Amino acid sequence: MSEITIKFLAEKLNLASSTVSRALNDSHEISDKTKKRVLDLAKSLNFQPNANARSLREQKSKTIGVIVPDRVNNFFNLVIEGLESVCREEGYSLIVYNSYEDVEQEKKIIYSLLGGKVDAVVISLADEEKEVQHLEWLREKNIPILFFDRVARHVSGLKYTTNDLESAYLATKHLLDKGCKKVAFLGLSNTSSVGKARQDGFIKAHIEHGLVYDKNLLIGFGHDDIENQKVLEKLFYKINRPDGVLAAAEKLGIATLRALHNLRIKIPEQVRIVSFTNMQFADLLSPALSTIAQPAFELGSTCAKELIRGLKSKNINLFEEKKIELPSKFTIRDSSK
Amino acid sequence: MSEITIKFLAEKLNLASSTVSRALNDSHEISDKTKKRVLDLAKSLNFQPNANARSLREQKSKTIGVIVPDRVNNFFNLVIEGLESVCREEGYSLIVYNSYEDVEQEKKIIYSLLGGKVDAVVISLADEEKEVQHLEWLREKNIPILFFDRVARHVSGLKYTTNDLESAYLATKHLLDKGCKKVAFLGLSNTSSVGKARQDGFIKAHIEHGLVYDKNLLIGFGHDDIENQKVLEKLFYKINRPDGVLAAAEKLGIATLRALHNLRIKIPEQVRIVSFTNMQFADLLSPALSTIAQPAFELGSTCAKELIRGLKSKNINLFEEKKIELPSKFTIRDSSK
DNA sequence: AAAAAAATCGGAAACGATTGCACAATATTG
DNA sequence: CAATATTGTGCAATCGTTTCCGATTTTTTT
Structure with missing residues (x-):
């Protein structure tokens, strides 16, 4: 050139x-x-x-690979924004990949990263249980992996999460305090520590309230929005429908809103809703949606800071197990009042 | 490693x-x-x-640089998604940069890309008039630049836009047909062909309706959301406030909604709104928002296809002027009924 | 069966930057 | 003023691939 x-x-x-x-x-x-x-x-x-010549000689590319399950999602977007804000200052570039919630895609992406394209990988897993073999590949090549949100259970490393159990607990308690008798927990059915923790918080609140939760109300969803909405409409069409909802994912909260709108069910009079989400317009929805917002940007920026600190100094071992938990923000709005 | x-x-x-x-x-x-x-x-x-060794030898990195003014914005996000969907298939990676609507940042980013880090640059400009010198740098290094949305006026190349004039015309006509007498045009005050085209469409509709538009109602905004909202609240607090709004940017549409909510002004009874936006939840807002949605994903994917076609064959000249215009989608909802 | 063509593979030079080592010129010291 | 330390610069190897040229072997053709 x-x-x-x-x-x-x-x-x-x-x-x-x-x-x-x-x-x-x-x-x-x-x-x-x-x-x-x-x-x-x-x-x-x-x-x-020439960047390639330098990278070849230096044996480092000054770029970081980021893998998320759903790039369009607000949460992941903000995490990426946080990562970039720090990396840019330090002269690192970001290559972002979308695994589309698919472990096979994730594997392919990681395989393509094995040739020194990136100095490290920051990842939120597509599925935490299915396979971790591809994570070992990175190990072998001595490429650090940092996890956030959906972290690996059986692989050690730096792990950034949020206080999901506590947040879900608080939200559920709030719903029960408001008088809800039948609260449904809507989660994604992939095996994730995040979903598990939120469900645990949900259950904990019930136990503390001296209630037994209905196992049929712990509902797992896939990634097909249309399909999810159908399931929800069916759920709320029943005579003994839930009177409260804790949505453990943004898309599920949205789908619930749509379903209830279609069924002309009043929020919060007939059903109260709290949803995990990082959308910026929750206060403008109809009705304004009660939300649990994860500290996405901070998650990204703190993660990037530690990562770069580690890449710079030989004293810091990025492969060492270390968990950092940041608090989410629970905001009560009309949808659960 | x-x-x-x-x-x-x-x-x-x-x-x-x-x-x-x-x-x-x-x-x-x-x-x-x-x-x-x-x-x-x-x-x-x-x-x-080893990717770096190969890139050095081949004199191409198989990665494409993308520069957007606002990464968190839904529109740009979807464009990136469209770009990636094609690039992934073809074995290209994306490095996305955020110029934060700032030409100086944009310059720095481009300067950092001059060393063979990327094979091409896809960009939506921070400002179209201020400077184009940094675009010439890429020229000198023989790195193709493709433009989308906010395209360069005085630099030739591939340019992907949407039918902004027509869309704005249709939306404005719709507002006037509904009986609005004083429609405000809210635009971003940077010099952009997009804003210009939308404003022209706005004006065209007025002329066709035999109306003279009030120049004071062509309002330019900056990038500070808080500040913008203040300006809007002031505008709508007046006794002779507008009874219609065409927001030429998502953030302005949102700010308008917030302002009107705060002032307890009824939509659409007292003020009708149409906004350019790619948000997914427009139907769930209160009230459901009439929108003009740009074909963001398609913009990205068609752009990527042509780009990669060009990079592969020596017959296609990516520096040649060529304009492609894709149609936006106008959806009428409660906010303007 | 001799000649020509094709099929396989190895050697070595690139690509462009960094860096250990050597060496010269200058500055400092005893 | 000789001996040593310091400063400034050049040479050449190296990072890991790809590819141009040959060289050798095998196959095909006449």
Whole structure:
């Protein structure tokens, strides 16, 4: 592509390419005079050292791979935003991949990352139980893996999560306090520590209230929005329908709203709703939706900070097990009042 | 990082590294027998050729740089999703950058891309008038630039836009037909062809209706959401406030909704609203919001297809001026009925 | 069966940057 | 002023692939 290289600059200035390289990297062993000569010419030619050559030599690419199950989701979006805000400052680039909630896709992506394309991987798993073999691949190649939200159970490493159990507990308690007698828990049916924790919080609140929860009201959903909505409409069409809902995923909260709208069921009079979500417009929905918002941006930024700290210093071991939990924010609005 | 290289494989198999390389790339000049020997060993070791070495040698990175003014925005998000859907199939990676609506940031990003990090750049400009010098840098380095939505006026290239003038015209006509007498046009005040086209459509509808639009109702906004909302509340607090709004950006539509809610102004009885937006929950807002949704995903996917076609064949010139316009979708909901 | 063609593979030079080592020129010290 | 330390620069190897040229062997053709 670009004809202009360090060697080219060196010839122009009657210097060795090593000298030019050192000058560009502000090495102490180059005189200020030649440094300036080099910098001036480089600037005037918009010279940028070849990234691939540098990466090859340095054995690091200064880019980080990010894998999320659903890129369009607000939560993951904000995490990525948080990651990028820190990485940009530190000169790292992000390559974001979407696994589409599919472990096979995830495997393919990771396999493609085994050739030194990225210095580390930040991932929220598509499914936590199915397989972890592809995570071992990264291990073998000595590429650090950091987890967030949907973290790996049987692989050690840095893990960033939120206080899901507590949040779900608080929300459920809130619904029960408001007088709900039949609260449904809507979760995604993939095996995830997040879903499990939220369900545990849900159950804990029931126990504390001296209630037995109906196991039929712990409902698992797939990723087909249309299908999910049908299931929900069926659920709420019943005579003994739930009078409260804790949606453990944004898409489920939305689907519930749509279902209830279609059935002309009044919120919160007939059914109260609280949903996990990071959408920015929850206060503008009809009715304003009570939400549990995860600290997505902070999750991303703190994760990136530790990651880069680790990549820079040889003292920090990014493979060591370490769990960080950040608190979500529970906001009560009209949908559960 | 990874000790295992082509040379390593070659030694293990008593072959030359050139042979191994060819075998991995399925060259016709390698016998099926040795091909299989190589592939088998490579697979069993999870071998993936070093991406940086390959990129250096091939002089192409198989990654594409994407620059958007606002990554969290639904529209840009969906465009990225569309880009990725195609690029993934073709083995290309995406590095996404956020210019935060700031030309200076944009310049920095582009400068950092001058070293062969990406094979091409897909961009929606932060501001179309301010400067184009940094776009010329890419030219000099022979890196193709494709534009979408906010395209460059004075730089030739592939440009993907939507039918903004027509969409705005239709929406405005709809508002006027509904009886609105004072419709406000809310736009972002950066100089963009998009904003200009939407404003032109707005004006065109007025002219066709035999109305003169009030120039004071062509209102430009910045990027501070709080500030914008204040301006809007002031606007609608007036006695002779507008009775219709065409918001040319998602954030402005949202801010308008919030402002009207705060002022207890009824929608659509007192003020009708139509907003450009790609949010997925417009039907769940209170009231359901009339929207003009750009074909974001298609924009991204068609752009990526043409880009990759161009990168592959030497016949297609990606620097040639070529405009593609895709139609948006206007959906009337309660907010303007 | 000799000649030509094709099929397989190896050697070595790139791609562009970084860096350990060597060496010269200058500055500092005894 | 000689000996040593410091400073500034050049040489050459290296990172891991790909590919141009040959070289050798095998197959096909005349």
